[in-house]
Amino acid sequence: MCPCGLWCLWDCLMLWFGSRTLTTINAQKEIGKSLGQAYRGWVCSRKVRLRIVVWRGGRDDLRSSGMTTAATPLSERSAWKALAQHAAAIKDVHLRTMFAEDPARGERFTAEAAGIFLDYSKNRVTGETLKLLVSLAEESGLKGRIEAMFTGEKINITENRAVLHVALRAPKGESIFVDGVDQVPPVHVVLDKMSDFADRVRSGEWKGFTGKKIKNVVNIGIGGSDLGPVMAYEALKHYSQRDLTFRFVSNVDGTDFAEAVEDLSADETLFLVASKTFTTLETMTNAHSAREWALASLKDDAAIAKHFVAISTNAKEVSKFGIDTANMFEFWDWVGGRYSMDSAIGLSTMVAIGPDAFREMLAGFHAMDVHFRTTPFAENLPVLMGLLTVWYTDFFDAQTMAVLPYEQYLKRFPAYLQQLTMESNGKHVTLTGEHVATETGPIYWGEPGTNGQHSFYQLIHQGTRLIPCDFIGFYKTLNPLGRHHDMLMANVFAQAEALAFGKTAEEVKAEGVPEALVPHKVFEGNRPSNVILADKLTPKVLGTLIALYEHAVFTQGIIWSIDSFDQWGVELGKVLATRILGELEGTGELKHDTSTNRLIEKYRANK
Numbered sequence: 001m002c003p004c005g006l007w008c009l010w011d012c013l014m015l016w017f018g019s020r021t022l023t024t025i026n027a028q029k030e031i032g033k034s035l036g037q038a039y040r041g042w043v044c045s046r047k048v049r050l051r052i053v054v055w056r057g058g059r060d061d062l063r064s065s066g067m068t069t070a071a072t073p074l075s076e077r078s079a080w081k082a083l084a085q086h087a088a089a090i091k092d093v094h095l096r097t098m099f100a101e102d103p104a105r106g107e108r109f110t111a112e113a114a115g116i117f118l119d120y121s122k123n124r125v126t127g128e129t130l131k132l133l134v135s136l137a138e139e140s141g142l143k144g145r146i147e148a149m150f151t152g153e154k155i156n157i158t159e160n161r162a163v164l165h166v167a168l169r170a171p172k173g174e175s176i177f178v179d180g181v182d183q184v185p186p187v188h189v190v191l192d193k194m195s196d197f198a199d200r201v202r203s204g205e206w207k208g209f210t211g212k213k214i215k216n217v218v219n220i221g222i223g224g225s226d227l228g229p230v231m232a233y234e235a236l237k238h239y240s241q242r243d244l245t246f247r248f249v250s251n252v253d254g255t256d257f258a259e260a261v262e263d264l265s266a267d268e269t270l271f272l273v274a275s276k277t278f279t280t281l282e283t284m285t286n287a288h289s290a291r292e293w294a295l296a297s298l299k300d301d302a303a304i305a306k307h308f309v310a311i312s313t314n315a316k317e318v319s320k321f322g323i324d325t326a327n328m329f330e331f332w333d334w335v336g337g338r339y340s341m342d343s344a345i346g347l348s349t350m351v352a353i354g355p356d357a358f359r360e361m362l363a364g365f366h367a368m369d370v371h372f373r374t375t376p377f378a379e380n381l382p383v384l385m386g387l388l389t390v391w392y393t394d395f396f397d398a399q400t401m402a403v404l405p406y407e408q409y410l411k412r413f414p415a416y417l418q419q420l421t422m423e424s425n426g427k428h429v430t431l432t433g434e435h436v437a438t439e440t441g442p443i444y445w446g447e448p449g450t451n452g453q454h455s456f457y458q459l460i461h462q463g464t465r466l467i468p469c470d471f472i473g474f475y476k477t478l479n480p481l482g483r484h485h486d487m488l489m490a491n492v493f494a495q496a497e498a499l500a501f502g503k504t505a506e507e508v509k510a511e512g513v514p515e516a517l518v519p520h521k522v523f524e525g526n527r528p529s530n531v532i533l534a535d536k537l538t539p540k541v542l543g544t545l546i547a548l549y550e551h552a553v554f555t556q557g558i559i560w561s562i563d564s565f566d567q568w569g570v571e572l573g574k575v576l577a578t579r580i581l582g583e584l585e586g587t588g589e590l591k592h593d594t595s596t597n598r599l600i601e602k603y604r605a606n607k
């Protein structure tokens with residue numbers, strides 16, 4: 001029977017159940033899910049199935065959001081068209097004028113939630129812009145898609161998976177069902193197991209093979225299994241147990257491993273092998289090298305159980321590697337790699353800061369989750385930030401976004417955000433497989449603020465590109481030292497002010513600057529930024545801040561109608577590297593393009 005026909009039948013059944021026996025949409029969905037699962041067995045073509053899941057997602061969206069145009073291509077949505085006209089009208093309006101004409105702007109264009117204050121008044125938007133952006137979010141079915149994520153629907157359609165990082169921070173007692181199974185209780189089972197383990201390592205109760213206390217913890221992982229852990233360790237170092245040393249190995253470049261263990265003793269070192277799949281080339285290569293390094297000094301396979309634990313969704317591969325699955329911390333396929341730092345992948349964070357602080361971090365994530373799910377879009381921090389990114393990317397041709405933390409502990413935050421944002425929204429096809437009609441995910445980059453001021457800020461202030469900036473600062477420092485913190489924060493406010501208002505030629509001339517130098521000293525201004533403020537960098541605030549960006553990324557993906565949760569773009573390079581590896585180690589004939597052949601030959605001759 002044709003798939004379309006079956007789905008029509010399914011929909012009729014849904015309507016019948018809906019009208020006869022069921023009163024809630026959720027109940028309809030549960031029955032729909034079971035019927036859908038049974039049906040999936042009938043469909044053999046992956047492409048056909050994908051299209052059907054997309055279609056069904058659109059229908060769910062319509063049902064739950066009440067929107068009627070969610071599946072309309074972006075450039076045909078009425079809010080989009082209105083935004084295009086509006087953008088043309090306000091493109092040349094300067095922020096100086098906007099502030100001059102609206103004395104309340106600096107107060108009005110702000111929002112605060114979950115301990116985070118967002119000043120977005122220095123963006124090139126008016127009240128009308130915001131109204132239209134919010135309409136775009138509504139017309140794109142954002143509300144329904146948020147609900148779909150929070151209720152465990154399989155919104156990662158190309159992998160047919162739920163996207164449930166929000167379940168990782170759901171309090172005990174909440175329920176989120178996937179395929180009829182509540183996913184929250186197992187999250188807390190793993191959290192408890194992690195807590196027990198972390199306490200044992202921190203207290204010295206967990207001993208190495210020779211009976212010595214563990215002094216060093218080395219996390220081996222890459223991508224989401226590394227960037228989150230490193231960023232969180234650095235961000236929360238202030239709260240970490242200082243008699244433990246933490247190292248992070250990710251690169252397959254042997255130097256990374258060699259330098260990480262250079263001054264460590266194997267009998268005092270614990271390796272956390274973090275990999276969702278437990279098949280990632282870099283991680284497995286480093287894990288095998290770690291095994292050899294440990295055994296070279298401990299000289300007994302039985303030592304592995306004391307010095308290696310695994311964090312993975314793949315128990316089979318974990319045992320194949322030789323790690324007892326009793327020493328494995330589990331997570332689930334609905335946790336995307338770049339959304340996994342609050343799962344067991346965060347074990348190094350928990351060992352560093354302790355289970356209580358880790359749970360505070362989860363509470364921070366959860367506070368932002370609740371805000372995102374329940375707050376009207378016009379006051380919703382992640383929605384506003386996501387929409388502003390769409391605004392600049394698609395109507396101002398902005399290619400990049402700078403994230404500039406004025407907090408030394410957040411030095412790895414921009415690197416972490418690069419995977420979160422770019423692996424999520426670096427997509428060129430829509431959910432239905434068509435080429436997108438607009439630009440999608442911008443390039444995110446950044447460095448701690450004052451350092452950046454003395455390197456790349458020149459281009460942000462006076463270059464030819466528009467680079468919207470997020471400045472992140474805190475009212476209090478964790479390390480009070482003379483006037484340092486006031487100086488640091490003075491720079492946040494000064495940079496945002498300078499970018500927005502600049503300095504006119506008249507102002508420069510009035511300072512007595514020679515005529516020839518005037519153009520060089522003019523700051524055009526009208527360069528947008530957000531200022532994000534919080535009390536001080538605590539585990540809770542870190543969680544809230546990360547969730548803010550996670551949900552901003554989600555918002556962008558919904559507007560662009562792309563799958564923010566797959567990452568097929570990393571596959572081709574992996575496959576080619578595996579093939580080329582064999583060729584680098586062999587002498588066989590090469591069948592690549594002439595450039596690649598020549599490079600391989602050169603390497604073979606000189607290695």
Ligand code: F6P
Nearest residue numbers: 223224225275276277280337570
């Ligand atoms: O190559 C990309 C990627 O799949 C990321 O999405 C992921 O975070 C990383 O590799 C590591 O994957 P794993 O945790 O399975 O080793």
